[in-house]
Amino acid sequence: MNVEIRRATPADVDFLVELYTHEEVEPFLAASRAKDRESVLAELARDPQDAGTFVIEVGGERAGTLSFETANRRSRIASLGAIAVHPDFRGRRLADEASRLFQRHLIRDLGFHRLQLEIYGFNDRAIAHAERAGFVREGVRRRAYLRHGEWVDGVLFGLLAEEVKN
Numbered sequence: 728m729n730v731e732i733r734r735a736t737p738a739d740v741d742f743l744v745e746l747y748t749h750e751e752v753e754p755f756l757a758a759s760r761a762k763d764r765e766s767v768l769a770e771l772a773r774d775p776q777d778a779g780t781f782v783i784e785v786g787g788e789r790a791g792t793l794s795f796e797t798a799n800r801r802s803r804i805a806s807l808g809a810i811a812v813h814p815d816f817r818g819r820r821l822a823d824e825a826s827r828l829f830q831r832h833l834i835r836d837l838g839f840h841r842l843q844l845e846i847y848g849f850n851d852r853a854i855a856h857a858e859r860a861g862f863v864r865e866g867v868r869r870r871a872y873l874r875h876g877e878w879v880d881g882v883l884f885g886l887l888a889e890e891v892k893n
């Protein structure tokens with residue numbers, strides 16, 4: 728399976744908006760995430776060291792997305808967010824491979840020392856994916872977020888540069 732990741736460009740905006748707002752994606756993304764055209768375009772215009780939205784491609788076809796932003800410049804920490812695979816491409820563990828490519832890019836090319844992410848406690852599928860992709864479970868923000876009318880946990884994961892193999 729030929730999985731690649733690349734920076735998104737304004738030509739990807741329709742794909743990204745459709746994916747973020749898809750009924751099998753939107754309920755799992757942070758409620759606060761920008762999902763409309765204008766906000767996605769604003770995200771794409773940010774400084775590439777401060778933030779990035781990437782497209783996952785399989786055989787040259789758009790299949791998903793990943794993104795990061797710098798959480799702490801001095802300590803070189805990146806927060807990852809909004810990994811999503813289009814439902815047409817699910818079931819092949821695409822996200823695992825894309826996440827490993829992303830980890831290497833962030834650590835080797837962009838120089839981050841720590842990657843971190845947070846997943847809603849009800850999102851078992853994404854939690855299993857994060858563990859398979861090598862992230863270490865670091866804790867839980869208990870009943871932190873109001874999502875779908877309920878207080879839900881945020882499960883915290885981290886990965887250090889020295890933990891990323893080849």
Ligand SMILES: CC(C)(COP(=O)(O)OP(=O)(O)OC[C@H]1O[C@@H](n2cnc3c(N)ncnc32)[C@H](O)[C@@H]1OP(=O)(O)O)[C@@H](O)C(=O)NCCC(=O)NCCS
Nearest residue numbers: 752755810811812817818819820821822823846851852853
């Ligand atoms: C999380 C996500 C990116 C994973 O995509 P993917 O790489 O295509 O994952 P797959 O569909 O191949 O599923 C991987 C495994 O999870 C399993 N799985 C499916 N639903 C599951 C569930 N509810 N709980 C646990 N495992 C589950 C699958 O059976 C598969 O395991 P298998 O290969 O042993 O059969 C994708 O599901 C997605 O886009 N979800 C919506 C957005 C999201 O939740 N993003 C994370 C926000 S932090």
